[in-house]
Structure formats: structure tokens, C-alpha cells
Amino acid sequence: MTAGRTCRPERRREPLSRERIVAAAVELLDTVGEGGLTFRALAERLSTGPGAIYWHVTGKAELLAAATDAVVTATLADGTGEGGDGGDPTPQDAIRALALGVFDAIDHHPWVGTQLARAPWQTPMMRVFEHTGRQVQALGVPEAARFTAASVLLNYVLGVAGQNAENARSAPPGTDRTEFVDAAASQWAELDPEEYAFTRSVAGQLRRHDDREEFLAGIDIILAGITAGRERAGS
Amino acid sequence: MTAGRTCRPERRREPLSRERIVAAAVELLDTVGEGGLTFRALAERLSTGPGAIYWHVTGKAELLAAATDAVVTATLADGTGEGGDGGDPTPQDAIRALALGVFDAIDHHPWVGTQLARAPWQTPMMRVFEHTGRQVQALGVPEAARFTAASVLLNYVLGVAGQNAENARSAPPGTDRTEFVDAAASQWAELDPEEYAFTRSVAGQLRRHDDREEFLAGIDIILAGITAGRERAGS
DNA sequence: ACCTGAACACCGTTCAAGT
């Protein structure tokens, strides 16, 4: 307490921390995309030098993993617990909710899709696998078939994840989704009638489809397949 | 197969062409991995400067796409035609063969997995979609459900594609696959018993599983689901 | 302990200049 003002430069001198870095990385990824996450840009946003970041984080790979982890963990904590409105959800409903949670997370943060698809062995995906597996078990799938059943669900989610992320990236941030789908559908309709007979024939369905519903329809097909197998192999 | 040590002068006189560039890119990707494809490395292999490549190819994105296209086209040309041994294959068999073709292609060229997963709208994946869709149609799926059915199959394949590619990348080229899976299974078995109860319980199945068979089992589950839907919705 | 910022080794891409 020497004489002088006690104005605290807290705002800018808030110390660097892994948490702050990851938060800034998520923000940067959301606003500028995967290509925009740069140690220099990150440092500027945190008003430091690029080197400082390395004190809290080993490198870009870990940073990306931590950012993904942060988003997915928040998703799983939210949506998957009990359902909320009292009634016991069926395992099918729980799986749908789980998958939809991941789907929506990727819808809001496309870069998460890319990251999940290329790092399936890391914590976030492991947790999704665990949650899915429990519901598969609750579904009555015999033990020997559970690993396969959970894997199919997970791989499907991963596939959609990657595709959605790519769509978000290839469509500039300004463009409308409907516009984008319309353009693709029109392209499909003009493909070679012989070489792409089937694709042409479903161009209309591509145009009309809703991403979320389509995703859930896929989940339901897989659930039907798993259940059919359970009846064949079980008891 | 590979040109030996005998230095052939004709090799370097042979003019640069898009075809030669793509072939060299595939070779580089196969031997050194995705990180090894560099315009400088490519130029050296073709004994030119980096700038020369840009005369035949617009940039790295196109080069990657062309390399993927080359591999997938070869795959589809091979395996998917008629079956080979006279008998008419069922649509199920045709879909299995198709999916397995993509699976094997990625097994031999892991970088194809990454590329397919992140560029699903390009020619190679479009062709897979077309071939799959025709078999879905042959399966008797009603028109309104065909787009969804083919999409589920494709997304599943894409998910496995990405995962396999990642596994291949994270395991150094020297290590054995069994060794790698064993290590993962052991890790699973030592997870927190409460938080990862399910994952722990299937660690043994992870260790025992065969990648190709597991992949096909997934395809069969989805086929069962599609067929169940057909019976519900059709006729 | 934590941060700074210049420096290193790379990368994709461009472009005047050559043949």
C-alpha cells in the first residue's frame, strides 16, 4: 500500500491458464474456423506471445483435443442424464437423445466433427461409447453382441459427424443451408442418367430432407437391426 | 515393381503430366503418410521445381482429391462388377462386397480414409453412393426410404473409414496391429470401474475382434434394419 | 514459475524469367 492509486490492471493482467487458453481456442474455432486457430492469433487474443501458450499446453494437438473435450463434455453433462420429465425413457430414446446431443454439438461447432472423426480413441468419444454401450445393454442385447452393436452406432455417428463438418466448411458462413442443399440437389438431378441413375432418382429426397430427422432415421434403422439380431441370437 | 537402383535417364526426360504427378503423390502418401505429401518432396521425386506442378494441378486440394479418386476408382472397377464366379449375387452380397472394397482400399492406403471422410461430395464417394443405392433398390426398399437407407450405409462406411485411417496413423509403421489392439484393450480393462463399466466389460471383445469381420457385422446389422423397415413400410 | 519475442525450419503458392 504505497502512496498511489490502487487501480488494478486486473483485466489485462489476469494470468494465463490452461482454461483461459482452451476457452479462447474454442471461441476462435467457432468464429474463424479450423484454419483460423493459430498460435499467433490465439496469443494476440490473449495479449501475449506465442511462446507463452506452450507453458500451459504441449502443442496444437493437445489444444485441439482439449477444446473438443470441453464441448463434448458439456453436451454429455446436459442431455444424457435422466430425461428430465419424470418418466423413464426407453433405451431407444436414450440412444436417440445421446446421438442427437453429439449431432447438435457438431451443428454448433463444426470443427468438433472433424476432430471427433479423427480422434475416436480420446476421452470425448470414449464417453460417448460408454453411454451408448450402457443403453445397448439395457436394450437386452446379449453380451457377445454388445461391442459390435455399440461400435456400429458410434461409427455411424462419426460418419455423419465428419460429413456435417465438411458441409459446414464448404458452405461459406453467409450462405443459407437450404440454398446449399438446393444447389447440390440440382447438381444431382443433372448427372449422367446412365452412370448416376440412382443418385438422380433421389435428388428430390436430398432436397426435401431435414438433417436432424434424416440422422435420427438412420439411428432407428440401426436400432431395428440391433433388435432383430437380439431376437435371432438371444434366448 | 519399384524401379531398382538402375538409374534410368529416360525417367527424367519423360515430360511432367497430371497423371505422373498423381501417381507420384499416391506413392508418397503410401510410403510417408499424409504429412509427407509436400510440393517440395513431390518435386524432388519428379526431379523438378515445386512451381512446375502448378502447371498441371491447381493446388494441394485438387492433388489430394485426384489421388483419392485414382485409388477408389480402381477399387470400384475391380470388385463390384458381377461377382466373378457366375452366380448372381444377392443385393446383400453386392453391398457387402462394395463396402469391403472401400474398407480394403483404406486398409492399404489409410490416407484415403481421411480424405473420403472429409470430402463426401466428391466423385469417389458419389460413385460409392450410386452403387450402394442401386443395390438398396434391388433389395426392394420402397422409393421413399431409399435415400435414407443408402445414406446410413454410406455414413457408416465413412465413420469406419475415418477411424481406420486414424488407427493406422497413430500406430507407427513398424508396430504390429495385434500389439496395438492388445495395448488398447489393456487400457480399457484398467479404466475406472464405475465411470467406464461398459467399456471395461467389452475390453475382451475389443482384443479378440477382427477388423474386417467387425466391419461386416456392422453392415449386416444395418442391412437387417433396412429390411425390417422394408417389411413395415412396403406392401 | 511464468512470460516474452526473436529466430528456426518448414509449408503452400506465386511469378518473373528462361526454354
Add this chain to the structure above:
DNA sequence: ACCTGAACACCGTTCAAGT
């Protein structure tokens, strides 16, 4: 038309030096 290779604008990462 096709190729050359230096140069540009970046990038992740390191590290002596500061506090």
C-alpha cells in the same frame, strides 16, 4: 506451352532472456 527456382507470406515450435 512448359518448366525453373527464388521469393513471399505464412505456420508450429523452440529457447535464451527477462520478471
